[in-house]
Amino acid sequence: MTTRAQQFPTKAGYYGDFGGKYVPETLMQPLEEFEAAYRRLKRDPEFKAKLNEILRDFVGRPTPLSEAKRFAAHCGDFRLFLKREDLNHTGAHKINNAIGQALIARRMGKQRIIAETGAGQHGVATATACALFGLECVVYMGEVDMARQELNVFRMRLLGAEVVAVSSGSRTLKDAINEAIRDWVTNVRTTHYIIGSVLGPHPYPMVVRDFQSVIGKEALKQIRKQAGAIPDVAIACVGGGSNAIGLFHELIPHPSIRLIGVEAGGRGSALGSHAARFSGGTLGVLHGTRSMILQDENGQIAETHSISAGLDYPSIGPEHAYLQSTGRIEYHDCSDDDAVEAFHKVSRLEGIIPALESAHAFGYLLRHGREIPDGSIVLLNLSGRGDKDVPQVMQLLNKER
Numbered sequence: 001m002t003t004r005a006q007q008f009p010t011k012a013g014y015y016g017d018f019g020g021k022y023v024p025e026t027l028m029q030p031l032e033e034f035e036a037a038y039r040r041l042k043r044d045p046e047f048k049a050k051l052n053e054i055l056r057d058f059v060g061r062p063t064p065l066s067e068a069k070r071f072a073a074h075c076g077d078f079r080l081f082l083k084r085e086d087l088n089h090t091g092a093h094k095i096n097n098a099i100g101q102a103l104i105a106r107r108m109g110k111q112r113i114i115a116e117t118g119a120g121q122h123g124v125a126t127a128t129a130c131a132l133f134g135l136e137c138v139v140y141m142g143e144v145d146m147a148r149q150e151l152n153v154f155r156m157r158l159l160g161a162e163v164v165a166v167s168s169g170s171r172t173l174k175d176a177i178n179e180a181i182r183d184w185v186t187n188v189r190t191t192h193y194i195i196g197s198v199l200g201p202h203p204y205p206m207v208v209r210d211f212q213s214v215i216g217k218e219a220l221k222q223i224r225k226q227a228g229a230i231p232d233v234a235i236a237c238v239g240g241g242s243n244a245i246g247l248f249h250e251l252i253p254h255p256s257i258r259l260i261g262v263e264a265g266g267r268g269s270a271l272g273s274h275a276a277r278f279s280g281g282t283l284g285v286l287h288g289t290r291s292m293i294l295q296d297e298n299g300q301i302a303e304t305h306s307i308s309a310g311l312d313y314p315s316i317g318p319e320h321a322y323l324q325s326t327g328r329i330e331y332h333d334c335s336d337d338d339a340v341e342a343f344h345k346v347s348r349l350e351g352i353i354p355a356l357e358s359a360h361a362f363g364y365l366l367r368h369g370r371e372i373p374d375g376s377i378v379l380l381n382l383s384g385r386g387d388k389d390v391p392q393v394m395q396l397l398n399k400e401r
């Protein structure tokens with residue numbers, strides 16, 4: 001069994017040509033301090049015991065592995081197992097990372113947490129962790145997103161977080177990230193910045209991956225027990241890439257497992273209509289890391305579109321860019337329409353309403369399931385529950401009428 005892929009990143013934070021630390025000088029030292037604290041705590045038995053206790057008693061881990069027989073039969077002739085991250089407290093995988101980083105911040109003596117959020121999911125997970133630990137929490141959010149995600153804004157405020165409206169630029173996620181970085185530069189002595197996906201400067205992509213790799217560790221053990229074998233195929237949706245790398249990290253050393261990441265194909269292949277970084281992107285630097293980016297010929301960041309807010313981001317985690325370049329993970333797109341169809345099918349056939357993000361992974365199976373060899377064992381990461389998306393899908397149906 002090889003573990004080559006697991007040795008990444010390099011000391012400077014690179015995964016092949018991707019990754020690194022493209023930040024203002026003032027942030028170099030805090031990033032090093034964060035990395036040193038993380039490396040120390042990772043081996044600290046007391047820290048590990050505390051993290052595991054919270055994951056068990058507060059988050060609800062281990063999450064179950066459920067066989068989805070009716071949806072599988074609809075798509076092809078394989079067995080399908082769902083890793084149920086939708087059953088975590090707060091409804092998705094993001095809490096795994098928020099708890100881990102908040103725990104590090106507390107051990108570093110930082111009493112103030114900042115975060116940025118697009119759809120509000122990472123903001124809610126961070127506000128939850130801060131409430132649990134009694135940390136001050138400030139969440140930056142674009143004004144446009146705040147209007148679209150009113151309920152999550154209220155949720156964060158209920159949890160005691162301050163939500164700051166960002167009115168610069170397109171007033172969405174990338175502007176909120178710029179604002180959070182500005183805050184961090186100013187308040188770095190007292191403040192830790194919790195990034196929500198495998199993005200940003202080193203060590204974030206590594207730290208977030210490690211906290212999310214609990215998904216794959218549990219799933220591998222569970223599928224061995226429930227299916228009597230390791231999977232032939234594993235599949236996950238990819239926004240920044242944290243739920244996908246969380247599932248895949250443990251599986252990468254097993255060369256027989258085919259790994260599939262599914263990006264948002266949106267409304268079509270024109271720049272601006274999707275968030276498919278591998279079919280439409282080029283190499284560039286955004287928000288502190290070098291990766292595949294949707295940009296125009298002048299290097300201006302392109303507009304993106306996806307029906308699911310969590311997949312709607314112009315860049316992708318650098319480790320994904322690396323694993324795509326080596327061919328270890330293959331990436332495909334799923335359109336808005338296929339994702340919505342899958343959302344309905346999974347609800348009706350399995351009694352599970354999936355997040356629209358996760359519906360992209362199911363959408364791939366709807367369209368390509370017949371290409372999977374008969375009798376295969378397929379493992380799919382059900383990254384979150386769809387309650388948050390019900391109003392949006394209801395609106396869609398009303399429009400069609």
Ligand SMILES: *Cc1c(COP(=O)(O)O)cnc(C)c1O
Nearest residue numbers: 197239240241242243310357384
């Ligand atoms: C945020 C989110 C995603 C996308 O983020 P990744 O970092 O790519 O995992 C996917 N699914 C759900 C339910 C989310 O909330």
